[in-house]
Amino acid sequence: MEQAALRWKSIVGVMVVTAMALLVPLLPEYAVTLATSIIIYSIYVASANLLTGYTGLVSLGQAMFWGSGAYVVAILTTRGLVTNLYLIVLICLVTVVVISAFFGVLALRVKRLYFMIVTFAFGHVIWCIAMYPMQSITRGYDGIKDIARPDLGLSLSLATGTSFYYFVLVVAALCFFIFYLVIRSPFGHAIVGIRDNEHRMIALGYNTFLYKYISYVLAAVFSGIAGLLFAYFNSYVNPSELHWLWSGDALMMMFIGGIGTFWGPLWGALAYTGLRYWISSYTMYWFGIEGIIFILVVLFFRGGIAGFVMNVQKGLKWQRR
């Protein structure tokens, strides 16, 4: 009974989200652009959510994978090294996997808050590398501009905002479907077990390091995909994509949306992007206002939007009794 109700609820949820997403292109141009960025951010936040919300590893270095993905696209396309989209995606994924496989081994040697500090430091290292030693390739502070939209190789053009929106939507739907499969799989249950009680999982014979490592690399891959989409979307990439502020924003969007919930990343990205768009039109001190909003959310709104919705549902049920 409970299961069936839950299934119906998630089916209705998916249908509502899909309908909303499909209707976006009826809105004005700027809204389509905003919606595209929200969907790209939600993939990024969902990847952070896999690591933090489901595996319990708080990472402050997720931007290095987002940024790496974006930079690979920027460098390859603007230099005309590789023109085939599928090859670019492949190179992008390999790069992100190599970076995360390397840093994952190091970062997972420590636990809890130390893990956060270490990922924070590694994110800073990658940012520094992009800024200074690799300046001739990444163009330092100036960033790389004029990244052309991808060519799918089919007879579809992604030049317009709407067609690119649909492209992003399809990729995002695919990513969220994979997240769904991962979370529902035995692997997904194991990482939640590790989040809740790692000692017990060790006692049950799980190689928890391996699970956390796979989760780390998987999260990195999806952040990389989001970064790749962003580079094409924005047609401009600069070091702020690698900056720890963006890693912190991932945590914040996740927190606003509802940590460890499936749709939380989407709601968080929606709220964050909407607020930023609205507030930035009034003041240059967006970061300060963002900080104040975050403080209020952490102090008074801890379950995020998903938690709020759940509480409302619980309240309704209570009344019905």
Added chain:
Amino acid sequence: MELPVAISQVLNGIAFGMLLFLLAAGLSLMFGLMGIVNLAHGSYFMVGGYVGLTTLEATDSFILAIAAGAAAGALLGFLTERFFMRRVYGLHGHESILLTFALSLVLSDFSLFLWTGTPRWVQAPSFLDVSFTLLGNPYPAYRLAIILIGAIVFAGLYWFQERTLWGATVRAGVDDKEMATGLGINIPLVFTMVFCLGAFLAGFGGFVGSPILGLHIGLDIEVIMLALAVVIVGGIGSLTGCLVTCLLMGLSDTVGKVLWPSYASLTIYLVVVIVLLVKPEGLFGKRS
């Protein structure tokens, strides 16, 4: 490299390490006692520096400026602990990170609003703004003064922690909070005091360090990164361990700047990687 040049580089490294110590001592004490990572700690450093600068311009007294910077740090620390952190102790841990992250965003934009984005430099006080000859090489007296100040602060903190009742109380809190509470120690008060002390030292360091590091928006992030690197490399252990780690990091930073200028900001993180590979609990950390 000639010997006198090498010696002045080593002194530079030690001076930088002492500045790091002013920041990292409070950070690691908070980590050890309250189990939180305070990402706003670099903001106390930066705001302390700016408040000191404004005081210096208004009163022309370097001593008053140091006091004002340190007081501003302590006040910020007090407000952070009392009104924000107190509400998230004992939760998962990511709440405190997000909260201090958000605070650092607010303080950064607040500083941008009050002091604008133009980088500022502070002149060392006239009696220290001299250089004297060290083995035939001129060396600025101010850096030596910083080394001296760092040593005095270390000695003071060591005495406080090991020889006073207050220090014993803090140590008791680090070891076992429940037991300390059971013995009648007011742990919330200890938390507030430690927060104030750590932030006081950060604000103090922010102004004392400004003739060397300068003051600019973004300084908060630069220094918090280094202080966190100290926490990883040193581990949470003794005050002495923290000092040794800071000096090690200061020296490795200087060595990096001399040997590989374009990779200068990365040598410290090379140390971080090596320590993680060899001794993940930190050089002076206890294995948990």
